[in-house]
Amino acid sequence: MDIKELQEKVELHLTSIWQTPVKVSEIFHLSGGACQDNFAIELISNSTKQSVVLRTDKGGSLLSSLSKRDEFKVAELVYKAGVKTPKPVYLEEKSSVIGAPFYLMEKIAGKATGRYITKDKELDSYRKTNMVSDLASNLAKLHTVNPNSVTDQDLKQKLKLVTIDTYISQAIVDLRQSLDELPEAHPAIELCLYWMETHAPNIDQIVLVHGDFRTGNFMMNSDGLQGILDFEFAHWGDRHEDIAWLCMRDWRFGRLNKEVGGFGDRKDFYREYETTSGIPVDPMKVSFWEIMGNVRWAIGSAQQAERHLSGKDKGIELASIGRRTAEMEWEAMRLIEEIENAV
Template sequence: MEIKELQEKVELHLSAVWKENVNVSHIHHLSGGACQDNYALDLATKSGKRSLVLRTDKGGSLLSSLSKRDEFKVAELVYKAGVKTPTPVFLEETPEVIGSPFYLMEKIDGKATGRYITKDKELDSYRKTKMVSDLAENLAKLHTVKPSIVLDEELKQKLKLVTTDNYIAIAIADLRQSLDELPEAHPAIELCLSWLETHSPSIDEIVLVHGDFRTGNFMMNAEGLQGILDYEFAHFGDRHEDIAWLCMRDWRFGRLNKEVGGFGDRKDFYEAYQKTSGIPVDPFKATYWEIMGNVRWAIGSAQQTERHLSGKDKGIELAAIGRRTAEMEWEAMRLIEELEHAV
């Protein structure tokens, strides 16, 4: 859809829904990755001017990607839990308006790119002082959202109701199913899944998991953390999943010695998380979920490449992501070897 047409459709629809004249004065496309489309827009009503972001789907969903309705509902829950995240503004569940469901959220300042977060001199002071603790504090707040406080039954089912006893088995089974659906064999992933089955730890509590908590999914500037983004992979699970995902090698953007997102140290993040949550981070559980995360991303990258190779969604970005599969396989096996030698 052309930008001008999108602008006109959004104006007409919001004017009808909000029962006042809405003027979209500016709209432009933002980077949204392989699966999402984001547009920045400025709109004016008699109540005043607002800068918002329109978020919608670009192509097919991957893995456990939530619908726009469910993603919006999760953003509302997280916002109410005190997490620094863009204010959810409006949800359109039907595809009739612009061709697919969408939602609007507050536009926030800052940048999310890996190079900026990990290396830009503008963030040197913040990176050395509060970046780690701010992210740990906000993640701990996100994990205060428990199944018991989610009143929307449809959303609760989409986030997958699991227990501390069955969650890991379900997670591994889901990964095996996704692996089986790929057209080619991945013996390294099979090996890792077998190890995960025989070394599963206990889970202290089922909480809301962001599902993609990493460098690239939070906005920052020299003033600090501006907001956490992208809840499309949210689900109920183990808090250590999010902690481990942030620490994965692939999200360090070349700064491998800084295990937390390419900018911080695990010890500092673990301590800051415990300070806010009152719950200690278990190093073995964190590494276990880091192995699981690498397996999940290995399968996910293979899925994205298959979308390109099959002709379903042609794109150079999808094709390029396929090379990450081998990288994640290697990293998962490296972590397993480290744990085995440590015993």
């Protein structure tokens, strides 16, 4: 569908739904990754302008990602929990309008690219002062959402309701199944899965986990954090998962000495998270989930390569992501070796 056709369909549909004339004065495509499509749209209704982003799937969503309906519902929960995130505006569950379900959210300022967040001089001052504390406190607020606080029973199940006692063992079972479905062997991942089975920590509480909390999924400018994005991998789990994911080597964009996203130090992030949440961060649990995160990303990147190689979704981005699998395998084994040598 071209931009002009999308504009016409959005105008007609919103006019019908909102029962007032809606005009799209501006629309353009934003980057959305390998499987997402995002469009910036300027709406005019009753002489009032509203800047929104239309978010939909590009052909098909990633494996294990939430539907647009569930992603929108999670964004509502997070927004109501006080997390700085774009305000959810409208959900359309039917595919008949533009060819796939979509939702609208408030358009916010800032950039999310890794190079900008970690290296651009415009953020030098913010990077030295409040970047770490703002992200840590917002993550702590996100983690206040738990199964007991969600009344939508369907959404509660879609987020994969789990128990403290079985969550990690089931996560490893799921990873083994995903690994077995790949056409080639990955002995390094098998080794890591075995280590995780014998070193699984306990969990203090099941909370909402962002699932992809990293540099590239929050918007910033010189005024600071503008909003946390992308909840398609949200699920119930351990709070340490999100902290570990942000700390993974792959999200540091070359600034390896800054272990938190390429811009901060772990001790500072842990302290600020604890200040907001009142809950201690366990560094060993973070290390475990960092290994788990690298294994997940290794399998995920191999899956994306397979989508390209099988012909299901041809794309150079999918193929190039697949080449990163070995990097995550190496990093997971390096972290295990580091832990074993410290014992």
